[in-house]
Amino acid sequence: MTRFVKFITAICVLTVLQMPAMATGPRVTPALFDSDAHEIYALDFPPFISTELAESGPIPDIVSQALSTPEHDVLINAQPLQRMVKYYLLEESGVASVGRYLDLSSAHSNTLVKIPVLVTSESYYYYRPNQKHGITWDGALKSLRDYRYGAHTGEPVEQLEKVGIAVTKGRSVPLLKKLKKGDVDFVSFPDLAAGWLFQRYFRGDESSFVRLGTAKHESIVYVTFNLKHPQGEILANKFRNNLVKMLDDGRYGEIMSKHLGNSDHISAHSKRLRKELE
Amino acid sequence: MSLRTLLYFFLFLLPLGAMGDEPMVVQLDANESPPYWSSQLPNDGLGGEIVQAISKAAGIKSEIKYFPLKRLIEDDSNNDLGNPQFYLDAQDFGAIVPIAVYNVSVFYYKPHFGEEIQINHIKDLSGYKVGLLKGTLIDRAYFRTAGIDVEESYNQDSLIKKLKHGRIDFCIEIDLVGHQSIQTLFPDEIDNFSEIILPRSSSPIAILLDEDYPSAKALGLKYKKGLEAIIENGRYQEILDRYYGVHKVPENWYRELKKFGIVYSDQESE
Numbered sequence: 080m081t082r083f084v085k086f087i088t089a090i091c092v093l094t095v096l097q098m099p100a101m102a103t104g105p106r107v108t109p110a111l112f113d114s115d116a117h118e119i120y121a122l123d124f125p126p127f128i129s130t131e132l133a134e135s136g137p138i139p140d141i142v143s144q145a146l147s148t149p150e151h152d153v154l155i156n157a158q159p160l161q162r163m164v165k166y167y168l169l170e171e172s173g174v175a176s177v178g179r180y181l182d183l184s185s186a187h188s189n190t191l192v193k194i195p196v197l198v199t200s201e202s203y204y205y206y207r208p209n210q211k212h213g214i215t216w217d218g219a220l221k222s223l224r225d226y227r228y229g230a231h232t233g234e235p236v237e238q239l240e241k242v243g244i245a246v247t248k249g250r251s252v253p254l255l256k257k258l259k260k261g262d263v264d265f266v267s268f269p270d271l272a273a274g275w276l277f278q279r280y281f282r283g284d285e286s287s288f289v290r291l292g293t294a295k296h297e298s299i300v301y302v303t304f305n306l307k308h309p310q311g312e313i314l315a316n317k318f319r320n321n322l323v324k325m326l327d328d329g330r331y332g333e334i335m336s337k338h339l340g341n342s343d344h345i346s347a348h349s350k351r352l353r354k355e356l357e
Numbered sequence: 358m359s360l361r362t363l364l365y366f367f368l369f370l371l372p373l374g375a376m377g378d379e380p381m382v383v384q385l386d387a388n389e390s391p392p393y394w395s396s397q398l399p400n401d402g403l404g405g406e407i408v409q410a411i412s413k414a415a416g417i418k419s420e421i422k423y424f425p426l427k428r429l430i431e432d433d434s435n436n437d438l439g440n441p442q443f444y445l446d447a448q449d450f451g452a453i454v455p456i457a458v459y460n461v462s463v464f465y466y467k468p469h470f471g472e473e474i475q476i477n478h479i480k481d482l483s484g485y486k487v488g489l490l491k492g493t494l495i496d497r498a499y500f501r502t503a504g505i506d507v508e509e510s511y512n513q514d515s516l517i518k519k520l521k522h523g524r525i526d527f528c529i530e531i532d533l534v535g536h537q538s539i540q541t542l543f544p545d546e547i548d549n550f551s552e553i554i555l556p557r558s559s560s561p562i563a564i565l566l567d568e569d570y571p572s573a574k575a576l577g578l579k580y581k582k583g584l585e586a587i588i589e590n591g592r593y594q595e596i597l598d599r600y601y602g603v604h605k606v607p608e609n610w611y612r613e614l615k616k617f618g619i620v621y622s623d624q625e626s627e
Contacts, residue, residue, distance in 0.1 A: 105461040105493045105530065105560075107489055107493050107494045108495040109496055109499045109500075110557055112478060112557075118557070123446075130495050133496065133497070134498060135496065158442075159445035160621070166616075250449060252446055253433070253448060256447070280447070
């Protein structure tokens with residue numbers, strides 16, 4: 080068993096052991112206590128952002144380390160729905176949000192500053208038992224027009240719809256369940272996330288999820304700062320500067336490895352992010 | 358009696374649920390979590406009573422069934438009751454209708470301290486032993502780093518007992534759950550227990566209808582209208598007063614309920 084697989088298994092066991100007692104119960108998070116802290120809402124994106132992981136996962140850990148000061152902690156509050164994250168950022172004038180596909184409309188573009196914090200490489204996956212002859216793909220989207228795609232909520236799908244691919248939207252885990260059930264034929268996940276999710280939710284059946292072709296595409300997780308917040312601009316500048324430092328001195332990669340184990344994907348993510356920040 | 362009058366008469370007799378694709382009876386699954394949901398309590402507890410009042414106002418027949426939480430979370434095709442965040446990881450819903458609010462409080466036993474305690478920061482709990490319900494601590498490492506000794510229990514009553522007997526210094530409980538445990542266990546000592554409501558702690562209690570449930574969106578809208586109706590006619594406040602006591606319902610209740618209504622509205626339009 081590789082170190083990475085052992086790590087993932089341990090996480091899964093811990094997760095099961097932490098099953099809450101009641102569905103109407105307290106969720107005891109650090110955010111409950113600290114009224115001076117900057118609270119940042121993040122969209123759940125396991126295993127990069129998830130309440131199931133220590134410190135809510137590597138991205139909240141990185142954001143928190145880049146922004147915390149002795150006077151102000153930064154608390155990341157992971158939420159499952161886009162609408163919730165957008166509401167806290169825009170309606171309650173939160174200082175920042177973290178997530179991808181947040182679809183923050185251009186109406187707010189003058190008051191928001193987006194800084195990338197994760198650039199992932201993604202692949203398409205299908206569920207082999209539902210596709211007896213497999214799916215062959217030449218890298219052109221139009222060759223997938225007879226298949227149904229499961230998109231993440233907020234994901235841009237114009238290119239797929241343009242070539243006639245039917246699209247169903249949902250969140251990460253329900254999408255994978257739809258894939259297994261046969262409600263959709265293929266989905267897209269970051270390579271590093273896919274392994275974690277298959278282990279966590281489909282243990283024993285991981286090998287049935289098959290990567291479709293070799294072509295990859297990118298998706299970016301942003302920290303979006305709200306300039307309407309009195310600290311928004313200051314924190315945006317601080318975050319960008321500290322993030323670059325963390326990439327330079329290797330702390331970014333160390334934090335990713337601490338949460339996700341050592342993987343070749345991590346150094347690739349760091350390189351892509353550095354390029355994106357230039 | 359004209360044919361038209363007769364027709365209206367029979368239509369009136371038909372339960373609303375029999376129209377369209379909506380099921381005759383909507384099954385909603387909960388797990389035992391008194392005083393919000395419990396088959397042992399009259400009208401299934403606070404949440405159960407609100408659900409039935411909403412259903413009556415909306416012309417829906419709703420039935421609450423109880424299952425272990427693990428099964429509720431693993432079942433990704435059922436309708437649920439409770440805090441949506443417990444279910445949203447693995448299931449998509451066609452409608453989520455927040456119907457109530459709960460807050461989290463820190464309780465302590467005053468005679469052990471001899472003074473009023475203030476908690477403005479996690480560090481204010483540093484060096485103390487804090488009791489929690491098993492499975493409710495989301496970020497254990499953060500509490501460990503803050504120097505908090507966490508002790509977990511499997512039920513709420515044992516937390517209050519430990520508090521009274523000095524085995525823990527504080528316990529973190531849902532406000533109403535803590536009140537009820539104190540009232541039941543130590544009715545003569547209610548004033549010796551103190552409560553600090555954590556300002557950022559309010560969470561919703563909701564009706565969650567699975568995305569593939571027949572007419573989930575239409576039903577969600579009916580439940581929402583039913584909720585508006587019982588708030589308007591005072592029945593909702595009547596239920597809250599019975600559980601919290603008159604004038605003791607948390608101040609933020611209706612503001613938070615409205616906010617959660619916005620945050621969870623119209624899932625598919627995201």
